Amino acid sequence: xxxxxxxxxxxxxxxELSVIQTLVLTAIAVLFPTFKNVDFFGRLKSLDFxxxxxxxxxxxxxxxxxxxxxxxxxxxxxxxxxxxTTFKKYFxxxxxxxxxxxxxxxxxxFYAPTSSLTSYIVGKEMKVNYGLVQVxxxxxxxxxxxxxxxxLIQCDLKVSNKTDEDYNVSRFDxxxxxxxxxxxxxxxxxxxxxxxxxxxEKIHLTKKSSANLVLYFxxxxxSNSNLVKKLQINFHYFGADRSVTxxxxxxxxxx
Numbered sequence: 001x002x003x004x005x006x007x008x009x010x011x012x013x014x015x016e017l018s019v020i021q022t023l024v025l026t027a028i029a030v031l032f033p034t035f036k037n038v039d040f041f042g043r044l045k046s047l048d049f050x051x052x053x054x055x056x057x058x059x060x061x062x063x064x065x066x067x068x069x070x071x072x073x074x075x076x077x078x079x080x081x082x083x084x085t086t087f088k089k090y091f092x093x094x095x096x097x098x099x100x101x102x103x104x105x106x107x108x109x110f111y112a113p114t115s116s117l118t119s120y121i122v123g124k125e126m127k128v129n130y131g132l133v134q135v136x137x138x139x140x141x142x143x144x145x146x147x148x149x150x151x152l153i154q155c156d157l158k159v160s161n162k163t164d165e166d167y168n169v170s171r172f173d174x175x176x177x178x179x180x181x182x183x184x185x186x187x188x189x190x191x192x193x194x195x196x197x198x199x200x201e202k203i204h205l206t207k208k209s210s211a212n213l214v215l216y217f218x219x220x221x222x223s224n225s226n227l228v229k230k231l232q233i234n235f236h237y238f239g240a241d242r243s244v245t246x247x248x249x250x251x252x253x254x255x
Contacts, residue, residue: 056110063106066099073099134244138163139205139237141213141244146228147252153177153185153217155231155249159192160210167237173199174234177217179225179251185217205237226251 073096077089132143144156155177161167172192177185189196193203193211205211215233219225228249235242 066103188216
């Protein structure tokens with residue numbers, strides 16, 4: 001009888017108009033600041049989701065569910081403050097504080113993601129993308145072309161800041177290239193935003209802006225490279241090291 005009463009109470013709570021309104025407003029407050037400049041419904045229609053958006057969507061869902069459960073527990077405590085045993089009260093208190101922690105953590109990961117689900121979408125290997133575009137923590141990397149002239153390989157990319165925040169990008173010394181025979185190219189130079197950059201330089205990438213990235217690698221005379229088997233880029237921005245990896249990039253002959 002008590003279980004049925006509790007079940008009916010939960011169902012009644014869910015169907016209350018004020019609770020539904022609160023949940024809708026919470027979801028809008030969580031989602032709108034990040035997705036307001038993204039063609040979300042267009043991407044939803046074409047099922048065009050990157051790992052970062054799915055990662056943020058996961059934590060947004062957790063935040064909304066946590067907010068709902070917090071409201072439900074507080075409502076339950078308020079409605080049965082005298083009927084609850086002391087043990088049950090303290091259990092609800094601990095559960096509420098735990099849900100508040102989960103809610104806060106979810107919002108932090110939503111607004112300032114420390115990772116993405118890219119690796120689970122494109123394959124088991126971390127950040128592997130057999131296409132020409134990747135998004136990692138708000139920056140979109142697009143390979144324009146890779147060409148070879150003698151022993152020098154040049155890869156041209158476009159890097160776009162898709163967020164509403166300004167990024168300081170650094171640590172340009174950690175770029176790696178391997179050809180089809182696993183020969184590693186020696187980093188010759190890195191040009192970012194039309195400037196030669198190294199380990200300690202920083203490039204300020206403003207919100208909704210793009211910059212050209214050109215990577216030069218020196219191969220051995222015997223390498224005879226015709227394919228970039230792996231191009232790995234490790235930059236530091238948004239407070240952490242970020243990594244993207246491209247594979248199987250065709251090498252064109254430089255004009």
